[in-house]
Amino acid sequence: MKQRSSFFNLLMIILAASPLIYLALIWHSIPPIVPVHYDLNFKPDRMDKKNMLWVINGMFTLVSILVYFLLLNIHRFDPKRSGAAPSATFKRLAVVIVVFITALNFLFIVALNNHIELMHKLLFPLIGLLFAFIGNYMNNLKPNYFAGLRLPWTLSSDYNWRKTHHLASKLWFWGGISAAIISFLTPSPYSQYIFFCILFVIIIIPVVYSYQIFKQEKKPDSIT
Numbered sequence: 001m002k003q004r005s006s007f008f009n010l011l012m013i014i015l016a017a018s019p020l021i022y023l024a025l026i027w028h029s030i031p032p033i034v035p036v037h038y039d040l041n042f043k044p045d046r047m048d049k050k051n052m053l054w055v056i057n058g059m060f061t062l063v064s065i066l067v068y069f070l071l072l073n074i075h076r077f078d079p080k081r082s083g084a085a086p087s088a089t090f091k092r093l094a095v096v097i098v099v100f101i102t103a104l105n106f107l108f109i110v111a112l113n114n115h116i117e118l119m120h121k122l123l124f125p126l127i128g129l130l131f132a133f134i135g136n137y138m139n140n141l142k143p144n145y146f147a148g149l150r151l152p153w154t155l156s157s158d159y160n161w162r163k164t165h166h167l168a169s170k171l172w173f174w175g176g177i178s179a180a181i182i183s184f185l186t187p188s189p190y191s192q193y194i195f196f197c198i199l200f201v202i203i204i205i206p207v208v209y210s211y212q213i214f215k216q217e218k219k220p221d222s223i224t
Contacts, residue, residue, distance in 0.1 A: 009072075012098050016064045019057055019105035026109070034112050038119070053112075057105055064101035068094045071147065080144045080155070089140040093147060096133045100126070120188060124195045128180030131202070135172025138165050149206055153214035160213045168206035175202035 027050075035044030036052055071094035075081040103126055111119040141148045143161045148154070149168055154161040179198040183191040 009069075012068055012095065013065055015102055016061050016068070016098050019102060019109055020054075020061055022106065023053060023057055023109055026113075030112055053109070057109065060101055060105040060108075064098045064105075067097050067101075070094075071097070074144060074146055078144045078146060081142065087142065089137050089142075090147065092137055093134065096130070096137075100130045100133075121184065124183035124191060125180040128176045128178075128183060128195065128198075130176070131172050131199070132174075132176030132180065135169050135174075135176055137169075138172060139169035141165055149210065151207065151210055153210050157214070157217060160210055160217065163213055164206050164210040167209055168202075171202040171205060175199075 030050050030053070032050055033047050034050045034053065035046065036048045036056060037046035038044055071090045072086070074090055075086055081087075104123075107119050107122055107126070138148060143155060143158060144150075145155070148161075149164055151164075154164050175198050179195050182198070183195045185191075186194060
């Protein structure tokens with residue numbers, strides 16, 4: 001079992017590093033000066049030498065690997081998970097994060113060779129799918145300080161955490177799916193406005209709902 005786990009971890013590291021391998025393969029086709037930052041309309045607003053790509057894409061890779069191992073080992077240092085067994089839910093979330101950041105990394109590299117419209121078309125659907133995948137697992141998240149809706153009210157009450165994440169799970173899944181489809185099919189700039197409106201709704205509703213539970217639990221006759 002331990003050997004299988006080590007092999008899977010190695011596969012995740014290779015997956016996270018695959019954009020750097022791809023960058024090396026296409027290095028000679030990349031122009032010497034490239035965009036390294038875009039504005040909200042996906043127009044390059046900062047240019048730099050292409051060597052900077054190793055720093056930018058390397059940071060993406062490093063972050064994905066760090067988050068992966070953080071979620072895998074959350075039971076070792078999170079006080080809320082102290083003494084708990086490794087969680088399959090956190091492992092699935094860790095894999096989702098690696099896949100998402102890797103896809104984002106590839107998208108950034110592909111956009112360098114005059115394919116900025118591809119980033120414009122796929123970035124928001126990709127983020128929407130990330131919310132949907134996280135929402136799919138959110139209902140199974142146990143209280144912790146690193147993942148989920150870590151509000152003062154959810155962290156202080158297991159009941160609040162459970163009810164809030166049950167609602168957020170549905171909202172994030174269907175909201176993420178809707179945001180991905182709508183932002184893919186709707187022309188810009190309307191797709192961006194709709195996307196952020198959906199994002200605002202699926203985030204603010206669980207927060208307000210959580211606070212309402214908190215206020216209810218403070219009442220003397222409340223049942224927890």
